[in-house]
Amino acid sequence: MVVNDVGTGIDGRGASSPPAYAVAEEIEASGGQAVADLHDVATTAGARALAEVALEQWGRLDVLVNNAGISILRPLGELSDQECRRVLDTHAGGTLNMLRAVWPHMAGCGYGRIVNTCSDALFGDTGLSVYAAGKGAVLGLTTSLASEGAGLGIKVNAVVPIAATRMSLEALQDDERMTAVVSDLFPARHVASVVAFLAHESVPCTGELLHAAGRRVGRIFLGVTEGVVCEEDPTPEWVGEHVPRIRSTEQFRTPQSVSASMAFSLARLGVGGTGPLALDLTTPAART
Incomplete structure (x- = not known):
């Protein structure tokens, strides 16, 4: 497994190597195999380089989990051009860049499992416009590439997580009650189980969004x-x-x-x- 994380702040600024290395070390300590990677998937070159790391290490690409994301939650009129670009480059651009980087390899092997990360932001709320726009792009990529991958042995699904992560908890830092609720009811390990299911060779669905909200798992769909x-x-x-x-x-x-x-x-x-x-x-x- 290649663990990619440039280690930015939740707003996408800065960089730090410890997050990627810490996760890779945790996987190794649990008996798995992992290497850390610091390429920026918001760029085409960075995504291709990340894919090459996996190919050089293991010789093939079976699973891609697109989870790169940043959070700048403010009303539309308060966001700068640079902030809008940074959010879209990470969510929509990062997902698209990685999909383009791995698709030829998966298609050539006749097998692939892709799990994109979407968001409840699709339902809308104040301060979420650009963030939701990026996740809307991820939704479109998920459904469209599920169709493209159907004849290639590639299944593309998405997880819509509610979890106590560094990003979500920082967004809630001014609300102690909600911070406690999210920390208690929505540990990230619950989402991990859903991602593992969607990444498995036996996953029965493609083009779907599974809502991972604590111990509750549901389906979100367009109707x-x-x-x-x-x-x-x-x-x-x-x-x-x-x-x-x-x-x-x-x-x-x-x-x-x-x-x-x-x-x-x-x-x-x-x-x-x-x-x-x-x-x-x-x-x-x-x-x-």
């Missing part, structure tokens, strides 16, 4: 409601009139691809989902 079909061209007034039914979640679907979403819309419009209207929305390269 589309049944909606309402207008008999004529819809007007803004018609949409407004039918908002309650449009928004109702009593009946919904969870399409596993863009094509599945299109097929659902076609079916709701009374158009058959077979024949020439069963659209293949994959890229031309993927169809050859």
Whole structure:
């Protein structure tokens, strides 16, 4: 195992080697094999170098856990250009860079397990806009690459953790009660079990987000409601009139691809989902 951590502050500033080496040493002491790595995955070169370390050490890449992240939680108007860039470069850029670095090796071997780290920030809250934007990118990468990897033996899932980490506890440092609750109910070891499951060769799912919240594990998913079909061209007034039914979640679907979403819309419009209207929305390269 290669343990990568540049050891920055939670806001992405600075660097320190002890965190990566401490984890690697702990793994070694438990009977595992690990090396520490300090490359910055927010850069393409850093991600490629990290992948090469694993290949040089073990000759192959079977599992990637994308967990690089920083936290700058302030209202949008209070964030500088540099801070916005730093958050996006780490979350979206770091995940994408590592995916690009390992994908050719996994595809060549016909096997891979990828676990991305997403966040409850997807549900929205004040002060989370740019952080949530980065995690939204991770969600898109997870679902899309699950489709791309299906025929390559690569499964791509994500964990959405709630855990007492250095980042989360620092964010709660002004609230002693919540710090105590998070420390007591959400130890990081609970999340580790979910990550290990998603990284295992027998994992049955791909393209999914598992919510690791203490002793509770659930699933987070994108859904589309049944909606309402207008008999004529819809007007803004018609949409407004039918908002309650449009928004109702009593009946919904969870399409596993863009094509599945299109097929659902076609079916709701009374158009058959077979024949020439069963659209293949994959890229031309993927169809050859």
